[in-house]
Amino acid sequence: MxxxxxxxxxxxxxxxxxxxxxxxxxxxxxxxxxxxxxxxxxxxxxxxxxxxxxxxxxxxxxxxxxxxxxxxxxxxxxxxxxxxxxxxxxIGQLVPRQRNLRRAALPLMHDLREAIRATVHLAVLDGTDVLYIDILGQSDELPSRIGGRLPSYATGVGKAMLAFAPLFIQEQVLEGEFLPYAPGTIRSRAELESELESARRWGVAYDREESTAGVVCAAAPILSLDGALLGGLSVSSRVGQMNLQQVAPAVHTAALTLGRMLAQEMAPRFGAAPIAEYDDNYARAPRGSAPGHEGYGEVYIHE
CATH class of the missing domain: 1.10.10.10 (Winged helix-like DNA-binding domain superfamily/Winged helix DNA-binding domain)
Structure with missing residues (x-):
């Protein structure tokens, strides 16, 4: 041609x-x-x-x-x-954020899939959307795909990340339109605010047929030790094949572990500075309030 x-x-x-x-x-x-x-x-x-x-x-x-x-x-x-x-x-494989996050997450994702027998998603927040950067599937043939995106309010992993996202991003979503994607999609600001508050309190968010009919998931945010959002993990399955409350602790633990692993890679070195000095707009949870990260200090990145 x-x-x-x-x-x-x-x-x-x-x-x-x-x-x-x-x-x-x-x-x-x-x-x-x-x-x-x-x-x-x-x-x-x-x-x-x-x-x-x-x-x-x-x-x-x-x-x-x-x-x-x-x-x-x-x-x-x-x-x-x-x-x-x-x-x-x-070129896409050279993106540092995606490459580093995927490399650290893959062993934990394999463990989650084997333990829960469900599809495991690794995602980041791109603006107000969820962007899936890796998926370890099961035989349930879910419609999600690597590189796919959905509004954060319509997914469990999106709500888990949105709860710890910068305030201006949260406001964009809360003030926006809630288009329906499935029978359970959130349709109001009050409902989403309640879900985000629960995610901040427990470190877990759920999708009950909100993004896809017949699909449920439990998700947790991946946070740095000072509460900055790095990404999100979720396990998804067909309705009736997974108990959300039973699998939530495993997802939460995996996300906490991944956050700590990434923090070790960003340990202080000569010439390093706290993340907070690089992004004044980043809305972190106050130190000690990120679920599971209580008592940890600042996280550093290299200049």
């Missing part, structure tokens, strides 16, 4: 009159990101014209960006269209 820039003729400019890419409202990186973000989990191949349409770009601009991404390896040709290329995977 040959991908060539579409002619930037009068008809194309007319077609793009309602789009913002040709009017300087979005920079090149934003347009490129809109192309990459237009791929869907079920896509095996998408035409450049369809990608441009999904991204809200003119056909000429979309084709031009796709051509450059093919040359750079971010996209590759496939079955009459294009798909994400291996260069995207290669």
């Amino acid at each position: 040959t991908v060539t820039p579409a002619a930037d003729d009068e008809s194309d400019r007319s077609l793009a009159s309602g789009l913002d890419d040709d009017h300087g409202k979005r920079g090149m990186l934003q347009r490129a990101m809109s192309i990459l973000s237009s791929f869907r989990p079920t896509d095996t191949s998408v035409s450049p014209t369809e990608l441009a349409k999904r991204a809200g770009l003119s056909k000429a601009t979309g084709h031009r960006i796709v051509k450059e991404m093919l040359e750079l390896g971010f996209l590759e040709r496939s079955n009459g269209g294009v798909r994400l290329g291996l260069r995207m995977f290669e």
Whole structure:
């Protein structure tokens, strides 16, 4: 398949009159990101014209960006269209936060899966969304996927992380719209505030058919020793296959252990400084209030 820039003729400019890419409202990186973000989990191949349409770009601009991404390896040709290329995977593996968290978490995730016989998720909070960075599945064939995302209010691991997230992120969620994803999805601010308070008190949050019909989960936040949010762990299963209250202590313990393991990797060294000096906006729990971390001191990172 040959991908060539579409002619930037009068008809194309007319077609793009309602789009913002040709009017300087979005920079090149934003347009490129809109192309990459237009791929869907079920896509095996998408035409450049369809990608441009999904991204809200003119056909000429979309084709031009796709051509450059093919040359750079971010996209590759496939079955009459294009798909994400291996260069995207290669760069993604270099993200320090994801790489370090996954490496430390994998042994604990394996232990959880073997002990509970349920699917184990490792997630981080990306803005107000849950982003799944690793999943160890069971035979229950749950619909979650690595790289998938859901609103934090609609998942157990999302609520567990949101309870310890910066206050401005909590307010964004609490003041936003609660779209239904499943029969049990939270639908009001008061309900979510109650769930977050429970998560802060007990260190565990639950999903009772809130993100997917027929699926439940127990989740715990991964916290640094001073209460800063690092990520979240959850175990999920079909309704009736797992007792949430019985598995919650195991998830909580695994998350605590992982937080302490990560803290040891960030131990004080010459020239290091407390995390608090790097992020004044980070809303940590007061020292000693993070469940299970009572009595620990500051956590350090390297400059």
